Amino acid sequence: MTALPEPARPAPPQGAGHADGYALFLDFDGTLVDLAPRPQDVRVAPGLGETLERLRDRVGGALALVSGRPVAVLDGFLDPHRFDAAGLHGVETRRAGRFTASAGADDPVLRAAVAQFADFARRHPGILVEDKGRSVALHWRLAPELEDEAIAQGAVALERMGPDWRIQAGKSVLEILPAFASKAGAVQGFLQAPPYAGRLPIFVGDDVTDEHGFEAALALGGLAIRIGEGPTVAPWRLPSPSAFRERLKAWAEGEPFGV
Numbered sequence: 001m002t003a004l005p006e007p008a009r010p011a012p013p014q015g016a017g018h019a020d021g022y023a024l025f026l027d028f029d030g031t032l033v034d035l036a037p038r039p040q041d042v043r044v045a046p047g048l049g050e051t052l053e054r055l056r057d058r059v060g061g062a063l064a065l066v067s068g069r070p071v072a073v074l075d076g077f078l079d080p081h082r083f084d085a086a087g088l089h090g091v092e093t094r095r096a097g098r099f100t101a102s103a104g105a106d107d108p109v110l111r112a113a114v115a116q117f118a119d120f121a122r123r124h125p126g127i128l129v130e131d132k133g134r135s136v137a138l139h140w141r142l143a144p145e146l147e148d149e150a151i152a153q154g155a156v157a158l159e160r161m162g163p164d165w166r167i168q169a170g171k172s173v174l175e176i177l178p179a180f181a182s183k184a185g186a187v188q189g190f191l192q193a194p195p196y197a198g199r200l201p202i203f204v205g206d207d208v209t210d211e212h213g214f215e216a217a218l219a220l221g222g223l224a225i226r227i228g229e230g231p232t233v234a235p236w237r238l239p240s241p242s243a244f245r246e247r248l249k250a251w252a253e254g255e256p257f258g259v
């Protein structure tokens with residue numbers, strides 16, 4: 001195991017058992033859980049919620065999920081466990097039980113894109129549309145031969161929607177979401193206030209959208225761990241979600257934050 005560097009600056013005073021000066025920001029799909037053919041097929045490994053709760057205690061409460069999923073969907077997968085979370089790549093936030101969304105639901109511009117994608121999916125078996133209320137994802141994992149057509153659909157939709165929206169690329173997916181949203185902003189937001197403020201961020205993720213989180217964590221002197229293959233700015237890497245879940249258990253038991 002390679003030990004990660006200790007926090008370079010002193011952590012604020014914390015109570016007994018909260019001695020680690022880190023804040024943990026964890027992606028969900030492809031990081032905490034294995035990827036599955038369809039979004040609804042994801043399975044949460046037994047004991048993951050309990051492990052995350054122990055780890056949250058270890059870092060004085062400074063643990064948040066940072067995901068492209070809606071916060072409510074994360075809750076459903078991890079039920080009955082609840083965590084601080086940024087959903088939809090930062091459009092939604094729940095912190096200490098308080099939920100906020102920085103974009104309205106049912107925006108007519110987004111609804112038009114959902115309708116366009118649904119029409120495309122009807123004509124192309126294997127294409128899936130994930131309507132997330134404040135964003136929409138177009139998936140081609142079950143029809144990889146349609147990747148180029150799906151990407152073209154995304155470009156057409158974005159052209160109609162204008163500059164308040166952007167496309168987020170992912171694994172066999174593209175998403176359209178409010179232009180301001182990013183995992184970097186989510187991390188910076190959490191670090192504004194206790195129990196995150198003053199702590200060194202560790203961001204763990206597996207996908208293109210997580211690179212924003214990595215960059216934010218590294219810019220603040222923190223750490224970044226990439227799960228799986230692919231180009232990344234993250235200086236550390238683990239091979240798979242299952243390898244990361246093993247690390248999580250070790251961290252929760254008090255082992256140093258190494259990979």
Ligand SMILES: O=P(O)(O)OC[C@H]1O[C@H](O[C@H]2O[C@H](CO)[C@@H](O)[C@H](O)[C@H]2O)[C@H](O)[C@@H](O)[C@@H]1O
Pocket residue numbers: 027028029030031034035036037038039040042066067068069130137139141170171172173175207209
């Ligand atoms: O930020 P994340 O928590 O990693 O969420 C990113 C997107 O993950 C989901 O899609 C991905 O996982 C699916 C289930 O394993 C898989 O079928 C799909 O191909 C992947 O792209 C989720 O469905 C999206 O809403 C998230 O934005």
